[in-house]
Amino acid sequence: MSVARSIDPDQIGFDPARLARIDEHFGRYVDDGRLAGWQAIVTRRGEVVHSATYGQRDREAGVPVEPDTLWRIYSMTKPITSVAAMMLWEEGRFELTDEISRWLPEFAEPRVYSKGSTLKPYTVPAVEPIRVWHLLTHTAGLTYGFMQTSVVDGLYRAAGYDLYPPSDVDLAGACTAFGRFPLLFQPGTAWGYSVATDVLGRLVEVVSGQSLDAFFADRILRPLGMTDTRWYVEDDEVGRLAALYAPDPRTGHALRYDQLGALAYRKPTLHSGGGGLICSAADYHRFTQMLVRGGELDGVRLLGPRTVRFMTRNHLPGGQDLGTLSTGGFAETTLDGIGFGLGFAVVDDPVPSRVPSSVGEYYWGGMASTAFWVDPAEEITALFFTQLLPSSTYPIRSQLRQLVYSALVD
DSSP states (O other), X not given: OOOOOOSOGGGTTBOHHHXXXXXXXXXXXXXXTSOSEEEEEEEETTEEEEEEEEEEEETTXXXXXXXXXXXXXXXXXXXXXXXXXXXXXXXXXXXTTSBGGGTOGGGSSOEXXXXXXXXXXXXXXXXXXOBHHXXXXXXXXXXXXXGOSSHXXXXXXXXXXXXXXXXXOOHXXXXXXXXXXXBSSXXXXXXXXXTHHHHHHHHHHHXXXXXXXXXXXXXXXXXXXXXXXXXXXXXXXXXXXXXXXXXXXXXXXXEEOHHHHGGGGSOOSSXXXXXXXXXXXXXXXXXXXXXXXXXXXXXXXXXXXXXXXXXXXXXXXXXXXXXXXXXXXXXSSOOTXXXXXXXXXXXXXXXXXXXXXXXXXXXXXXXXXXXXXXXXXXXXXXXXXXXXXXXXXXXXHHHHHHHHHHXXXX
């Protein structure tokens, strides 16, 4: 499936020559070796105003990025998991203030790190239980082992939970382990990027009675026509998957990273709601179109419009931003002026970031430098796909915003 331009950009407020700067700018990333290839889609009011590919999906094989190229989207899985949870919320299956231990007893008596080392941590009881909204907003006190900013994430790594969990652990087993680790902070008092969305995926499983992959397939992917979204790539589709790269520390040129990239060819034991999906640009385009249209696409409604608006408001305590509440060690997004909703970062004030956007815009990205945003005020969606680790290597996301918003002239 491909996404072709559906309207002349100047009919809907965009200057075509200015939109062409997207290709020129990111083309230089490929020409000088920083990226192997990329794909970009920009829409307004449901119309595609720009759709482009450039470079190679596998530089070593000499094959180009094509409209149906598959991409590891990593943390862009999180908004899909959040939508899944909120679909169950709309059915009255839980309240956002419910304690998650009602379904996940391993989190019944959380303790919070106070002081000490990974060999001898000292903890205190949590004064607030972990609630559903804490998982959706990353305020539960959980963390990631790969953050490498605290004693707590050191405990995750020591138990084998680094970038990926142990290969023989499923989602239920991982959550059992997460429940044994101390929290990084008291629930609801700070923001820490974490395995919270994996725990949320487990909550979806227990509440729905389906595995996460089955719930996604039955309730989201098939209804939206996201036929290219999957958890791994089978033999007949291997050639469509873009290769994974990381920058050479000496030259900055993209170097193939097969050690991690090869995991996409294996059926996973754990279906990670926080980072497990692979998909095409066309599929994620359909997901963002559902969001910008208030939860509905082509007659299929996943969420009510008021639910989408509620999810994409700042839910951080006291309306604070990530610059104030973040525990640090996170580089996927600008923090000042940015709040966090139920599964998405939310722009409260674009000025501190010095990057153009609209108040109320919401977004997220993936570890391999993929990104998307939805701007309800301007009715814009933008998507960018490439495969470069880590996402903080280059300012791709802020530059894409510069290029898109400077092309909007109505």
